[in-house]
Amino acid sequence: MNTAININVEPEVVLAARNIAKSYGNTHALKGVNFDIYRGSVTTLFGENGAGKSTLMKILSGVISPTSGKIILDGQPINFASPSESRDLGISIIHQELSLAPNLSVRDNIFMGREIMTATGVNFSEEERQTRELMKELEEDIDPLTPVEDLRLGQQQIVEIARALSVNARILIMDEPTSALSASEVEVLFKIIRDLTSRGVSIVYISHHLEEALQITDHAVVLRDGTMTAYAERQDIDLEWIVRHMVGEGFDLGSPPAGYDFGKTSLSIKSLCIPDQSGNDFNVVDELSLDVREGEVVCLYGLMGSGRTELMECIAGRLKPSCGTIVLHEHDISKLTIAQRIDAGLVLVPEDRQRDGLVQTMSVGKNLSLASISAFTSKLLTSTKAEQSLIDRMIKDVTVKTASDTAEIGSLSGGNQQKVVIGKMLATNPKVILLDEPSRGIDIGAKAEVFKLLAERARAGLSVIYSTSEVGECLSIAHRIIVLSKGRIAGEFNSSASKEAIMAASGESVAH
Ligand SMILES: Nc1ncnc2c1ncn2[C@@H]1O[C@H](COP(=O)(O)OP(=O)(O)OP(=O)(O)O)[C@@H](O)[C@H]1O
Ligand SMILES: [Mg+2]
Incomplete structure (x- = not known):
């Protein structure tokens, strides 16, 4: 029908990254990346854990600055002085790791830092009304005055989404927005995304739920080790394309461990x-x-x-x-x-790694050995050596990508933090391990690694x-x-x- 008319129209680039590099010491998170965000469409960014996706998005939304390279907004080079400046220019981001204040209400989290003011102070009732509207739009029955800590993880993620939507941004970056959402919540979000793009809003979408991301994608790019390695339009990509470019040919998630009998x-x-x-x-x-x-x-x-x-x-x-x-x-x-x-x-890898799984002020290594600590305290003299060898083994076993075991846990990419939570529990040598949505945020290659590891342990008797x-x-x-x-x-x-x-x-x- 109308496609013939549109076919030669170049999509308009609203925000572009040119030759962006970002280094943390010897870690080169981004190595000269070019990336375009198009008006009114969804660009999906795929890549393994630690590929640099979140880093690139933080740079494009002014949360951090690049080591080198340019950001171009509407054809003009720009330097963001702060995230609030990028927000004023219409760029909004949903962070991978929730950034809400747990003891504040849903309303206060949404309007934190940009309160609606009247001559006499904050207009709480207007903020509450707008929060109610947002929750209605997201089809979520959450009272605006509920403290965020009383919400389940998926609902907290909804609040994070609501906050980003409330800005009425024209560029909306979504870094793993659905990792804790139910299928019906994802459906609502996708409806909203379609509504936004039809009004000209540009979306960047990141997810390790590949099939889900495929449903919403208009343009897809793949980032690998800080370098852009593939680009394609919707009609040219399928699941196989994504997996091939992320982890290589012939990839397989594997099958349940076989060839042995169960025990007692x-x-x-x-x-x-x-x-x-x-x-x-x-x-x-x-x-x-x-x-x-x-x-x-x-x-x-x-x-x-x-x-x-x-x-x-x-x-x-x-x-x-x-x-x-x-x-x-x-x-x-x-x-x-x-x-x-x-x-x-008996150990549990909990659903909410930020709250229950990790100690943010500790290093990668200390987080890994934390739950096994009692195993080292009886033999004080050899304890540090035994602890270190456990840490080294676990980093290898769960393939944590980190500069060193003394790095802060917060310096790891989201998926690598999740691998630490799994490693920490496996390190205790459990008889029974419970894992609640452990693949949240981990890439398909890492998922296969974790499956392999669990299968090996199961073969040795782990339930x-x-x-x-x-x-x-x-x-x-x-x-x-x-x-x-x-x-x-x-x-x-x-x-x-x-x-x-x-x-x-x-x-x-x-x-x-
Ligand atoms: N503050 C920091 N200090 C040191 N290194 C960092 C910091 N932030 C990110 N990195 C490193 O930069 C690299 C890219 O991380 P990034 O978070 O961008 O990955 P990602 O693609 O978003 O991964 P994931 O899929 O796991 O979320 C990783 O090696 C990470 O450890
Ligand atoms: Mg990330």
Whole structure:
């Protein structure tokens, strides 16, 4: 229809990076990158963990300055003095790591630093009204006065998105905006993105959910080791194109470890009930029973709200059950503290790495050895050596990309921080490991590495319970897939099941 008319029209570049380099000491995060953002379309940036995606976006939004190179806005070179200057010029960013103040309300987080003023002070009621509007647009039932710390991770991410939208930017950068969102929340976000681009807003989109990103992409670029290595238009790319340019030909996520027998039952959960955490009168996990054996990898699949996270947190000792028992190698651990359960050999890689997984003021190495500390304190003399060798081994095992083990954890890319959380828990030599959405933010190559590592440990007897909202991951790693819905087991499958059958059991629509 109209395509014939548009076909020769060059898309308009609104913001461009020219020959941008950024170094941190000997780490060359960006090595002379050219990048264009087009008016009214979505440019997706793909790349492995540590490729330099977030660094480039922080430079384009004035959060950090480049070591060299130029930024060109509307054809004019520009130097941002601060993020607020770039915001005034219409550039807004959703950060990969949430940057909200937990004890402030949703409203105050959204308007922090740019309050709506009247002659007599802050116009709180107008701020509240606008927050309500934003939440309506995002189809999220969140009261503007709720403290952010009371929200689940996905809702916090929604607030982060709302804050970026509230600026009415003409260039909106989204760095992993959906890592903690449910499928329906992602759908709403994509509707909003389409609405924005039709009004001329330019979007940069970064995600390790490759299939999801593919749905929204107009132009795709791939960054590899600080260098731009591929560019293509929507009609020329598919999943295979992305994977090939990110990690190379013939890539495969693998399949569940095979060729051995499972051992004894390691974890046995009997009739477990967990009450709703907001005080409503129902159970988020309802009389659930589950046995896992040594060497077995079990995937917990279910939609947001199915009770996955609560079940894992309860097994790890973070939530109290209202009935039922948790037995680890024939010992009832229901009454033990989190630390006692870790000592007994049961660990959790939590969903929220910023809050629960890492100590931000510590180095990469100290974070890795933190949970195993009791193993070193008994033999004081040899402790530092043993600790160092553990740290070295874990950095290698989980392939953490870091300048050194003494680097601050905050200097690592998002995905590499996630790998540290996984490494930290594996370092304790657990008998049972629970992983709640562990692949959040890690690239497809790293995911395969983590799967390989878990498979090796499973072969040696480790029981793995893996929770995810990506069916493909379940099929690549798990011997058994348990589908949760409304706190109960709604289906049980093996790894030869179809994606559709698993999704259908969870109550998910399989239309797309
Ligand atoms: N403040 C910092 N100090 C030192 N090194 C840093 C700092 N910020 C980033 N880096 C390094 O720059 C490189 C690029 O990191 P960046 O966060 O841009 O990666 P990314 O592509 O966003 O990765 P991910 O997919 O994991 O989010 C990494 O090697 C990282 O360790
Ligand atoms: Mg990043």
